[in-house]
Each structure stands twice: as structure tokens, then as C-alpha cells.
Amino acid sequence: MTEALDATARAQTVTPGLLRILGISFGLAVIVGSTLGIGILRTPGLVAAQLGNRSAILTVWIVGGLYTLLGSVCLTELGTMLPRAGGYYVYARRAFGDTVGFAVGWTDWLTYCAVLGYVSIGIGEFTALLVPSLAGAVTAIAVAVLLGFVALQWMGVRVSGGFQEVATALKFVAFLALIAACFAAAPGHAPAFDAGAALPSGPTLVGVIVALQSVVITYGGWQSALYFSEEDRDPARNLPRSMIGGEIAVIGVYLLVNLALLAVLPVPVLAGSTLPAADAAQIILGVRGAQTITLLSLISLPPLLNAIMMIGTRILFAMGRDGLLWSRTAAVNAGGTPGVATLVTTAVAIGLIVTGTFQRLVAMASFLLAANYSVCCLALVVLRRREPGLARPFRAWGYPWSAGIVLAGAAVFLVGVLAGDTANGVAALALLAVGLAGRAAFARRA
Numbered sequence: 002m003t004e005a006l007d008a009t010a011r012a013q014t015v016t017p018g019l020l021r022i023l024g025i026s027f028g029l030a031v032i033v034g035s036t037l038g039i040g041i042l043r044t045p046g047l048v049a050a051q052l053g054n055r056s057a058i059l060t061v062w063i064v065g066g067l068y069t070l071l072g073s074v075c076l077t078e079l080g081t082m083l084p085r086a087g088g089y090y091v092y093a094r095r096a097f098g099d100t101v102g103f104a105v106g107w108t109d110w111l112t113y114c115a116v117l118g119y120v121s122i123g124i125g126e127f128t129a130l131l132v133p134s135l136a137g138a139v140t141a142i143a144v145a146v147l148l149g150f151v152a153l154q155w156m157g158v159r160v161s162g163g164f165q166e167v168a169t170a171l172k173f174v175a176f177l178a179l180i181a182a183c184f185a186a187a188p189g190h191a192p193a194f195d196a197g198a199a200l201p202s203g204p205t206l207v208g209v210i211v212a213l214q215s216v217v218i219t220y221g222g223w224q225s226a227l228y229f230s231e232e233d234r235d236p237a238r239n240l241p242r243s244m245i246g247g248e249i250a251v252i253g254v255y256l257l258v259n260l261a262l263l264a265v266l267p268v269p270v271l272a273g274s275t276l277p278a279a280d281a282a283q284i285i286l287g288v289r290g291a292q293t294i295t296l297l298s299l300i301s302l303p304p305l306l307n308a309i310m311m312i313g314t315r316i317l318f319a320m321g322r323d324g325l326l327w328s329r330t331a332a333v334n335a336g337g338t339p340g341v342a343t344l345v346t347t348a349v350a351i352g353l354i355v356t357g358t359f360q361r362l363v364a365m366a367s368f369l370l371a372a373n374y375s376v377c378c379l380a381l382v383v384l385r386r387r388e389p390g391l392a393r394p395f396r397a398w399g400y401p402w403s404a405g406i407v408l409a410g411a412a413v414f415l416v417g418v419l420a421g422d423t424a425n426g427v428a429a430l431a432l433l434a435v436g437l438a439g440r441a442a443f444a445r446r447a
Contacts, residue, residue, distance in 0.1 A: 019086055019232050019318075020158055020337030027162045028226040028233065028243025029250070031311075034169035034304030036222030036251045037176060039123070041258050042278035042298065044219045049272040051208035051215075055263055061209065062259055065216030066252035070245070072374070072407045073223050074398050075381055077244045080227045081394040082384070084236040087319025088228035088312070089373050096380035096387075099325060100437070105376055106320045107436035108369045108429070110346070113313035115366060117350035118359030120306045121147045127299040131292065143354050150310055151347050157336020158232060161307060168304035175300050176254055179278065179293075183261035186285040214417055218367065219255070222305075223248050224374075228312045232337070237394030310346065317342035325440065364422070365429040371415040372429075378408040 045058070052058050079092045089109050094102025125142035129135045135142065154161050204212075226243040230236040258278075262271055265281040274280045276294070283290030318339035321330030330342040353359035381397065381404055397403050419426040 018333055019339075021232055021234055022159060022337065023162055023229055023232045024234050025239040025242050025246075026166050027229070028239055029247045030162075030166040030169040030304070031225045031229065031308045032223060032243060032247030033173060033250055034165055035225045035308040035312075036220060036247075037172060037254060038222075038301040038305055039298050040219040040221075041176075041255055042294065043276055044215050045259050045262050046271055046274040046277040047215050048212045049268055049277075051212040052204045053208075053268065053272065054204075055268060057204045057209075058263070058268070059256065059259060061212045061216055062255055063252075065213055065220060066248070066255065068213075068407070068410055069217060069220040069223050070248045070252065071403050072378070072411075073244045073248045075400075075404050075407050076224060076227060076377060077241050077395050078393055078397045078400075079377065079381055079384070080230050080240050080244070081237050082391055084230035084233070084240070085319065086228060086231040086315040088224065088316065089377050090316055090319055092377045092380040092384075093373070094323070096383040097376070099323075100440075101376065102323075103320070103325050103440050104433055104437060105373045106316055106325070107440070108433055109373050110313055110316040110320075111349075111362060111432065111436075112366045112369045113309050113316065114346060114349045115353060115359045115362030116309050117147065117306065117313065117346070118143075118353040119363050120302055120309060121350070121354060122359070124299065124302050124306070127295055127302070130295045131299070140354060144351055146306070147310075147347060147350060147354070150306055151343060153307070154310060154314070154338050154343050155334070155336070155340070157334070157338055159336065161311060161338070165304055165307050165311075168307065172301050172304055173250075173254070175297050176258070179282070179297060180254075180257045180261040182285055183265045183281055187261075187264035210417065214414065217414065220248075220251065221370065222308075223251065225308055225312060228315045241395045310343070313346045314339045314342040317346060326443070361425075361428070364425045365432065367418045368415070368422070368426045368429045371411065371418050375408070375411040375415050378404065378411050382408065 048061060049058055052061060076092075083091050083095055085091045087106065090102055090106030093105035121143035122139065124146050125139035128142055129139055153164060223244070226240060226247065230240055233239050262277050262281050265284055266274065266277060270280070271277050278297075279291050279294040281290075282293045286293055317326065317330045318333070319331075320326040321328050321342065330339065330345060332339065332341045334340045350359070353362065382401070384391065385400070385404075
């Protein structure tokens with residue numbers, strides 16, 4: 002018995018586990034950093050085109066934010082109840098077993114790999130817009146940036162977490178500066194518009210649904226802190242504050258951005274714009290406006306890329322530790338970074354970038370994210386019934402009504418995504434089947 006304990010102690014010395022060194026500042030930074038971004042610079046125009054009037058536009062952004070906040074409250078219960086790395090995978094496995102847990106973890110990880118490719122390419126494209134001579138090097142820039150973030154991760158969680166906090170603060174300030182500039186310039190900069198522009202006479206049911214779907218997608222990223230609960234110094238205390246506080250901060254910024262855009266752009270102009278933030282900046286700053294928004298978009302991406310890479314590696318780490326994947330992916334370096342998981346995640350992301358297949362995976366991402374979210378909402382209900390005695394430092398407000406609303410919304414969103422893009426929904430299911438087949442082969446060998 003003593004020899005076994007000594008062997009365990011030696012193994013823990015050689016292969017340290019995740020470090021419990023993160024706090025509420027990181028939790029807030031990872032949520033704001035992975036949510037606030039390019040989406041809010043584009044989506045207001047689409048929402049305005051569907052609704053056609055100021056009150057309806059603001060109402061949909063508020064309703065979408067409150068729904069997301071309710072989802073945050075519900076999943077925070079799971080995060081504090083099961084404070085382990087891996088996020089959605091952990092809750093699905095606890096509620097439904099290894100097969101469903103693997104299905105959620107596999108598709109969640111692939112989605113984050115695809116987003117890594119998408120964001121890296123975005124950094125390359127925005128860099129090329131600012132420096133036209135680099136237009137032919139977008140892919141090389143994307144790969145170089147991704148490798149740079151691997152180096153950052155390798156320095157340890159303290160360094161990568163600190164970067165997340167600083168980069169997110171910079172992004173937050175940049176968005177506030179855009180908002181302030183719009184409000185300051187609004188009185189004398191309202192552009193002329195075509196009074197006969199085609200707009201809905203009033204919000205229709207279809208228009209409201211499309212607008213809400215777009216808004217909820219733009220709030221994507223609110224769940225990010227869940228993946229780091231095992232590394233939080235006090236998850237029972239910090240996770241609720243991070244999840245709820247971070248989401249409230251994002252809702253506030255999104256409302257301010259919409260109000261700022263409406264102060265500069267009449268609703269018909271906003272509705273006809275594919276990038277309303279750029280149109281508003283051009284009105285305020287002239288020819289420098291487009292460059293300003295390009296720079297703001299570029300500033301918004303590094304904290305997103307850092308957060309996505311950290312999340313993806315935690316999913317792989319958790320699955321490896323639980324024996325559902327190669328056990329080496331659970332290896333952690335002295336700085337608290339899952340090293341092998343980081344390398345595997347990066348290699349897959351680079352492969353997706355070089356081949357361009359990340360674009361297809363990104364197209365499937367909405368379905369996969371909606372499906373995994375639906376499973377986790379259901380996991381909350383299942384675990385409440387099956388394990389009522391399990392410690393829950395935070396309990397979802399208004400349960401079971403809150404969980405019912407969140408679950409119904411998740412189901413409607415999933416059906417909407419599948420109906421709106423059936424081909425990619427079916428392709429996502431095929432990708433899931435490939436993963437499950439691989440898992441079965443791995444299990445037989447083990």
C-alpha cells in the first residue's frame with residue numbers, strides 16, 4: 002500500500018495537474034473577451050432590417066441578452082456543482098454517460114478547432130487590410146499567429162491568463178471609445194436616406210425569430226468561464242460572479258453600441274448596412290473610419306483566439322484524463338498548461354487553415370453548439386432529479402421555470418438551425434458518427 006502511494010506521489014511530481022490560480026478577473030476577461038467582438042459590429046444591421054423600428058430593435062437585444070443571462074444562471078449551477086475542466090463535456094458525461102459525454106466533447110472540441118482557424122484567418126485578413134503589401138500572406142500570418150499563441154500558452158496559465166485580462170481590457174476600452182465617439186458626433190452627422198426604403202411596416206413573427214437567432218449567436222461566448230472552473234481558486238464564489246457579471250457587462254456594451262449606431266444612422270440606413278459600425282465610423286471620421294473599424298476588429302481578435310485555444314485544450318485534457326481519448330492529452334506542464342492537448346489542438350487547427358476546411362466546420366458550428374447546449378440544459382434537469390443531494394453552491398434562480406425556458410429556447414434554436422441549414426446539420430451528424438466510430442475502435446483496443 003505504501004509503495005503504491007509513493008508511486009502516485011512520484012507521478013504527481015513528474016506530471017503536475019492543472020493549477021488552481023485563476024480568479025474572478027480572469028473569469029470576467031474570458032467571458033467578455035470571447036463574446037465581445039466582430040459580431041456586434043455587423044449584426045445590428047441585420048436585426049434592423051428584420052424589425053424596422055428603434056423600439057423593436059432595442060427590445061430584441063434586451064430579450065436576447067436576458068435569455069442568455071438565464072442560460073448562464075442555469076449552467077452556473079452545473080459549473081459550481083461539478084468544478085472540473087472541460088465544460089459541456091463534463092455535464093453531459095455525468096448526466097448521460099460516456100457515449101453522450103464523448104459525443105458532446107468531441108464535437109465541442111472540433112468546433113473550437115474550427116473557430117481557431119476562422120479567427121486566425123481573420124487576424125491575417127485584417128492585418129492585410131491595414132498593410133496591403135501582406136495581402137498574399139494571409140494564410141502564413143494566420144499560422145504564425147497561431148504558433149505565437151502556442152508559445153504564449155507554453156509559458157503557463159499565469160502568463161496566458163494575464164494576457165487574457167490585459168487584452169480584454171484593451172478591447173473593452175476600444176469599444177467604449179467607439180460608443181463615445183458616436184454619441185459625441187451624433188447631433189450633426191445624421192446622413193440623408195431614402196424615405197421610400199423598403200422596411201417592414203412592423204415586426205413580423207418570422208422577422209422577430211430571425212432577429213433573435215442573430216442576437217443569441219452574437220452573445221455566443223458567455224459560457225467560456227465554465228471550462229476553467231477546476232483552475233479557479235474558489236469556483237463556488239467566483240464562477241457565479243464571472244458568469245453573471247460578465248454577461249451583464251456584455252449586455253450593457255451591446256445596448257450601448259446599438260444606441261450609439263442609432264444616434265448616428267437612421268433606422269433605414271442601419272437596416273441597409275452590412276457593417277454598420279464602419280458606416281458610422283466613416284460618417285464621424287471620414288476616410289479614416291474604415292481603417293478605425295478594421296483596427297478595432299483586429300484588436301478584438303487576440304483575446305478571442307487566446308480564450309478559444311485555452312478552452313479547446315481543456316476539453317481534450319478532460320477527455321484524455323477520463324480515458325475517452327489518448328491519455329497523453331491529460332499531461333500538464335509545470336506552468337499548468339495541458340501541453341500535448343495544446344499541440345494536438347493547434348495541429349488540427351493549422352490543418353484546417355491550410356486546407357480551408359475550417360470554413361465547412363464553421364458552417365456546422367451553429368448546429369453543433371446548439372445541440373451541445375441543448376444536451377447540457379437537459380443535464381441540469383436530469384441531475385436535479387437523479388442527484389438531489391449533490392452539493393450545489395449555486396442554484397439556478399427560478400428553477401424549474403428558468404430551466405424550462407432555457408431548454409425550450411435551446412430546442413427551438415436547434416430546430417431553427419437544422420431547418421435553416423439542413424445540409425450542414427446532416428454533415429455535422431455525420432461528423433459525430435465518425436467520432437463515435439473512432440471512440441468505439443479506441444475502446445476495443447483499450
